[in-house]
Amino acid sequence: MPHPATNPSGRPAAATFVRVYGFLLVALALECAVFEIIARSQGIRPFLSVDNLILILNQSAIYGVVSVGMTFVIIAGGIDLSVGSLIAFGGVVGALVTRAMADALVTRAVADAEWWALAGGWAVALAAGLAAGCFSGLFITRFQIPPFIATLAIMSSVRGAGYLMVGGSPVSDLPADYIFLGRHNIAGHVPVSVIVMLAAFIGGGILLNSTPFGRHVRAIGGGEESARLSGVPVNRVKWIVYCMCSVLAIVGGLILSSKMRSGDPTVGVGDELQVIAAVVVGGTSLSGGRGTIMGTFIGLLIIAVLATGLTWIGMESFGQQVILGIVILAAVLMDRFKGAA
Template identity: 40%
Template structure:
């Protein structure tokens, strides 16, 4: 009987391993959904569920990149500005320069990747703290995004591009939601089953020990920031498809939501612990919370307060969990 109980417990732990310590946030998400389903008749409808998925695509893609950064003990405050830079590069290339979208989209991703490369080099070569390096890039990228069109928005893209965020395949999911799910799945596989993915946990746990173990810590750091910026650029492309326009003011405050989603999902700000499963739960918590508050006609100003309180509770819970260990 004892042996059976042990086997069942082991099986349960394996089954929840993908959550990377985010069982608490998962229970919180379930409780939140139960509460909102009681408070609002329309919350549990299929249409509302699909709306939530559509609304979290941009945040979900950005949060995957931020997970990688926080896992190595870093931070990236520039993702919102890089998102705007990517959008403006794509919009200018397609609508002003007149190049096809097949060229404009890679140009946008290249611009965002270069932003991440600069951040990574500042951190590894010039020993600039990640907070300062990404804060500087936040200002630079936003300034360049405004300079491209002198602060003006660009409207109108090919119909097929706009349909990426409108046309529901199988009558359920849009292409933009599929993109988010593919990005998340690829990141989860990378962290769980690739040696390079496990290196991120080693670097976040103790960079010096990782270096002594033969891991090229500067190279890993640069690669992670490049990836995070590229995913921010990809999120900008997804957002452009949803809006059918681009403007340099896009992405304001997104860096805070992105970091919040990762932290709420159980990834430690000190690095070395967390994962994509928890991040997706964090993204869903923010998406469901915003959607539910809108359904309940809660003031947008009060929504900011509530989300801030949720972030504090999540960080405090993580601290208490570490102490209990």
């Protein structure tokens, strides 16, 4: 008699998908259903609609992009507290460089001056993020400083650096095209920010699931010494993971600053915890080794639907925070029971 578990190719893909993500998807569906029922019973506009879906995706784009990097960091057994500061820093650097370049290029009447300025702003901001990630990586790998401490230090320094660059007041007077990342829609409906986020999730998913690099990240989180003694380049992989997370945080910062059309050093405070929450709700283990990009995506949606839905039915933000806390605890508890079973 054939036994499904002895199938050499493993379980069928669909069955695996349901086993791994079933619980999260059910939670997400339940959540949507509850808001839909409340919305209908109270005679508000229906909660479930294409426009509302795009709104939710658009609002979660920034956390979404960053949570891809954070998923890698946490699966590798680390944590990155600097992403909130990097979100602000990315916006400030991007805005400053874009404005300076736009001024210089427009006066010289260069063709497509604003676009060149925008590209320059992005490039410099991303390079700055890479540098920050390199610093985290250096301290964590070379000097064996716990990731919590190393990234806490980077968080503080980067936050301060953002303030120093602009003297406390936001960078404004940005070119009109600066809103491209945050407010522009492709084909009239689909926001650029959502496309960037989906690209990050798809790229991250492929990187984690299908490349040796992804395998190495999970091996390090699952047992660093075993991984090292199996020839995994532990330090290099960790280094890349922190660089990736920092760069994605900068991307998030550029989207935010584009939405606001300013570079504000005060934004993003506490965002690292929101991002970590999405990753953890998505089933990634904080002790490393276990987690998925798809899980993070669903976790992100669970939190985003919650925030949007509670606003939709008229709950004010303090109540929302209480409920978010309960949802995070419930998700982690469920995960604990699943692990024990």
